[in-house]
Amino acid sequence: MTDTPMTPTEFEAALRAKGAYYHIHHPFHQAMYAGRATREQIQGWVANRFYYQVNIPLKDAAILANCPDRDVRREWLQRILDHDGAPGSEGGIEAWLRLGEAVGLDREQILSQELVLPGVRFAVDAYVNFARRACWQEAASSSLTELFAPQIHQSRLDAWPAHYPWIDPAGYDYFRTRLSQARRDVEHGLRITLAHYVTVEGQQRMLEILQFKLDVLWSMLDAMSMAYELDRPPYHTVTTDRVWHRGIAL
Numbered sequence: 001m002t003d004t005p006m007t008p009t010e011f012e013a014a015l016r017a018k019g020a021y022y023h024i025h026h027p028f029h030q031a032m033y034a035g036r037a038t039r040e041q042i043q044g045w046v047a048n049r050f051y052y053q054v055n056i057p058l059k060d061a062a063i064l065a066n067c068p069d070r071d072v073r074r075e076w077l078q079r080i081l082d083h084d085g086a087p088g089s090e091g092g093i094e095a096w097l098r099l100g101e102a103v104g105l106d107r108e109q110i111l112s113q114e115l116v117l118p119g120v121r122f123a124v125d126a127y128v129n130f131a132r133r134a135c136w137q138e139a140a141s142s143s144l145t146e147l148f149a150p151q152i153h154q155s156r157l158d159a160w161p162a163h164y165p166w167i168d169p170a171g172y173d174y175f176r177t178r179l180s181q182a183r184r185d186v187e188h189g190l191r192i193t194l195a196h197y198v199t200v201e202g203q204q205r206m207l208e209i210l211q212f213k214l215d216v217l218w219s220m221l222d223a224m225s226m227a228y229e230l231d232r233p234p235y236h237t238v239t240t241d242r243v244w245h246r247g248i249a250l
């Protein structure tokens, strides 16, 4: 390890290089953009990703709870409103439910979380728990996989309508809205991150935190691949029933 910290420009470049491991490259996602996903795979993905969606505001509330800086809180708060909604805007969770309906899922079934696989739940819970326990700057910086998110939302907007004409286009609002929201989040997240990690050790730790977050996203799709591509959902050797737990609030 060198004994000179990276300049902010070099450090940002090192963070951006982690995009090589973004879940845009996961085979489950690649199949989706290429038009090879089945209806069941898309429905499974939407139902499982719902667990990520509903936990993002809990994660952001944990960051607020640990942050003594009023200016940061004022700006970070917008993320909760983006997902939960505010007067005059329905918010991302509602938009995700409409995506669910657009792919043929029943709203009640999504809300029940009965399709959420244990592996997805564990990965998302790990992210929320990291945000609860880490200092607020580390938790804030772990959101920076969003550096790579506009591209993934755009690729859905580009590819899905052509490949999956059975999906009601009204469902695509979520992806469209996130294009600008993610860019704004990244701008704020980067400001915090570049100011906080100014030592060699700190910068190495941040790269590890970003890798942790990439692991969360990749692991979610691994669980979905097992269930929906390889037909090996949990307990498949024993039963076809969804016997797994529905969440015990870890």
Ligand SMILES: O=C(O)c1cc(C(=O)O)c2c(n1)C(=O)C(=O)c1cc(C(=O)O)[nH]c1-2
Residues within 6 Å of the ligand: 056, 142, 143, 144, 145, 146, 147, 148, 149, 152, 153, 178, 217
């Ligand atoms: O669809 C995606 O692939 C994707 C990825 C990510 C991400 O990189 O964490 C987020 C989102 N979407 C997203 O919609 C979102 O609101 C979001 C918030 C965060 C975060 O860590 O605070 N990540 C993401």
